[in-house]
Amino acid sequence: MVYFVTCVKHPDNSHSYEDTWKLLQNTLHSVCNQTDKDFQVLVMCNKILDDFKTDDKIFNTRLIELDWDAPTTKDRWQITTQVNNTEGMRYIKKDRGSKYSLALCELDKLNPSSDDYVMFFDADDFLSPHLSGFLNTNPTSDIWGLYHGWKLYKNIEGKLFLTEHIQDAFYRRNGSTVMFKLGWFLEEFHGNETKKFTPETPQSEILDKTNKTFLEEVLGEHQFSIPHFYKKEKSISYVPFHGAIHNLTHGENHSGRVPSDKFMKEKFQSDTVKKWNDNMETQNAYYFYPPKSILEEFSVKLL
Secondary structure (H helix, E strand, O other), X not given: OEEEEEEOOOHHHOOOHHHHHHHHHHHHHHHOXXXXXXXXXXXXXXXXXXXXXXXXXXXXXXXXXXXXXXXXXXXXXXXXXXXXXXXXXXXXXXXXXXXXXXXXXXXXXXXXXOOOEEEEOOOOOEEOOOHHHHHHHOOOOOEEEOOOEEEEEEOOOOOEEEEEEOOOOHHHOOOOOEEEEHXXXXXXXXXXXXXXXXXXXXXHHHHHHOOHHHHHHHHOOHHHHHHHHHOOOOOEEEOOOOOEEEEEOOOOXXXXXXXXXXXXXXXXXXXXXXXXXXXXXXXXXXXXXXXXXXXXXXXXXXX
């Protein structure tokens, strides 16, 4: 069994919560398109706009609504456009870390087996349909990471561009990239005191009782999770295929990393964009008009 877990940012920390919820729906279409159906999805959020019960492309999915305050004000949540990285990450770690802490308590109630995995994913990205099948048949590593992935852009004319992310580990740049074997991961989470958080537990209590390093470096910020467990001598391996698409086509990213018009004009001139060739050796320096095969494989649907 693979447990896919995500959290949705607070409505007050969105430009448009309706768009944010539509991004979630598109992402869940991708997550639920796994070839191996032995998976469950858990979504932590502050307001449910649609439970997706009438959407036949979304199944094995549970949504939990939390009555928590926004981590910051509506004009101070997005990095780059509103706040600097230090301030923005402080809010993200608080919100994401506490929601994922509660999610782990919910998963613990299911009595997961020693070979089950949990994967945290961003609520706007797209996942490979082969992840659950790979993890369910390869329970050999404490941690599986994604070293390779895609970044998807859209220019002001609505054209899509794809680039392969290989200049460093994909997990450093994207929050949909690390899978933990759930048994020992829950032991690390609980520490010396088993936690019994419920959706009614105040967020302040979760923040107070969860180990600060675990909450911030493992649950709250993806780029530190694998280095954190290197120190603990956990076995770490990498999935042998592109496992996710980092969606940079909209303006709701926490990071604010929507390419500027200048960036798009400089990078995506006709002489720098390559036509896809299945036989070519892709490199990070190349930008492609994304082939239909990749978009279909990851069930890509955009706002």
